[in-house]
Amino acid sequence: DAGVIQSPRHEVTEMGQEVTLRCKPISGHNSLFWYRQTMMRGLELLIYFNNNVPIDDSGMPEDRFSAKMPNASFSTLKIQPSEPRDSAVYFCASSSREQSQYFGPGTRLTVT
Amino acid sequence: GQQLNQSPQSMFIQEGEDVSMNCTSSSIFNTWLWYKQDPGEGPVLLIALYKAGELTSNGRLTAQFGITRKDSFLNISASIPSDVGIYFCAGPRGGSNYKLTFGKGTLLTVNP
Numbered sequence: 001d002a003g004v005i006q007s008p009r010h011e012v013t014e015m016g017q018e019v020t021l022r023c024k025p026i027s028g029h030n031s032l033f034w035y036r037q038t039m040m041r042g043l044e045l046l047i048y049f050n051n052n053v054p055i056d057d058s059g060m061p062e063d064r065f066s067a068k069m070p071n072a073s074f075s076t077l078k079i080q081p082s083e084p085r086d087s088a089v090y091f092c093a094s095s096s097r098e099q100s101q102y103f104g105p106g107t108r109l110t111v112t
Numbered sequence: 113g114q115q116l117n118q119s120p121q122s123m124f125i126q127e128g129e130d131v132s133m134n135c136t137s138s139s140i141f142n143t144w145l146w147y148k149q150d151p152g153e154g155p156v157l158l159i160a161l162y163k164a165g166e167l168t169s170n171g172r173l174t175a176q177f178g179i180t181r182k183d184s185f186l187n188i189s190a191s192i193p194s195d196v197g198i199y200f201c202a203g204p205r206g207g208s209n210y211k212l213t214f215g216k217g218t219l220l221t222v223n224p
Contacts, residue, residue, distance in 0.1 A: 004154075031210065043155075043200075043214050056211070091154050099143040099162075099204050101212065103154035 002026070004104030006092050012110045018080040021107045024073055025094030033093040033101055034067055034077050043091070049075065082111045116201055118215035125191055126223050133218045134185040135201030144177050144184040145202040145212070155200060159186070191222050 005024040013019055025032050034046040048056045049069045057067070064083070069075040079086055089108050093101040117136050125131060135144070143162055147155035159170050161177035161184060168175055174187045188195055198217040205213040 033210070042216065043212075045211060048210050093154075095210075099145065099209060099212070100157060100160045101145075101210075102157055103147075106152075106154045108152075 004092055004094055004102055006090075006104040006107050008107055009105060010108045010110075012112065013082055014112055015083055016081045017111075018078065019082045019086075019109060019111075021077040021090050021092075021109070023075045023077070023092030023104060025075070025092070026102055027073070029094035029096045029102075030072070031095045031101075032069060032075050033095075034075070035091040035093060035103075037089045037091060037106070046077070046090075079109075082109075084111045087111050116203065116213055116215035118199075118201055118218050120218060121216070122219040122221070124221045124223065127191060127193060129191050131188040131191055131195070131220060132185060133199060133220075134183060135215050136183040137203070138182065139205075140181040141184075141203035141205075142181070143203055144175070146173075146175050146184070146186050147200045147202060147214075149198045149200065149217075151197075158199075188220075191220075193222050193224050196220055196222050 007022045030051050032049040036044045046059045047067045052069045067077045087110050089106045091103050091106045093103045095101045145160050146158045148158055149155045159168050159175040164177055164181050165179050166177040172189045176185055198219050200217045201215040202212045205211050
């Protein structure tokens with residue numbers, strides 16, 4: 001079975017530009033999570049979807065961040081406008097049992 | 113809050129040796145998860161534990177859910193070079209089923 005698929009794997013953009021990260025969860029999983037990982041803060045949960053509905057977005061840093069899940073097989077995380085402090089690795093994870101989350105390979109975002 | 117203390121922070125071992133690492137908390141966890149993260153990749157779920165006292169194996173890996181629900185350990189037998197990486201313990205926090213708390217990780221280096 002294919003795991004969680006994320007694209008792009010690397011993104012370099014200039015401050016102020018819009019960034020869109022994409023995720024395809026594992027087929028049959030009904031929960032999807034977006035995380036951010038930095039050296040300083042480790043893994044942080046940004047938002048959690050269940051059955052395509054956002055359940056908890058309390059980890060979204062600010063209004064510049066938004067996430068959507070239009071269907072069970074696709075989700076996006078958008079940053080507009082991007083700032084250098086947004087540089088991090090962004091992971092998407094999915095699960096059929098909420099605790100056992102399976103992570104994608106991540107998108108390494110660099111904002112200059 | 114619920115924090116997970118992992119030890120040791122890092123380990124340097126020779127190929128073929130057995131490895132043991134653990135995770136403790138001052139709070140009770142109902143699920144323990146063990147992940148491995150390779151450089152440039154996302155965390156990979158190795159073992160999930162759902163019941164106190166549970167002992168589960170996955171190949172050369174064995175993990176146990178402590179009886180007190182406040183600790184868990186992961187053992188790797190007969191280590192090989194590809195075991196190199198960062199090992200994280202994690203568990204759902206604050207009564208949530210999906211908000212995972214992650215330990216800070218154990219960095220394992222295996223010398224061939």
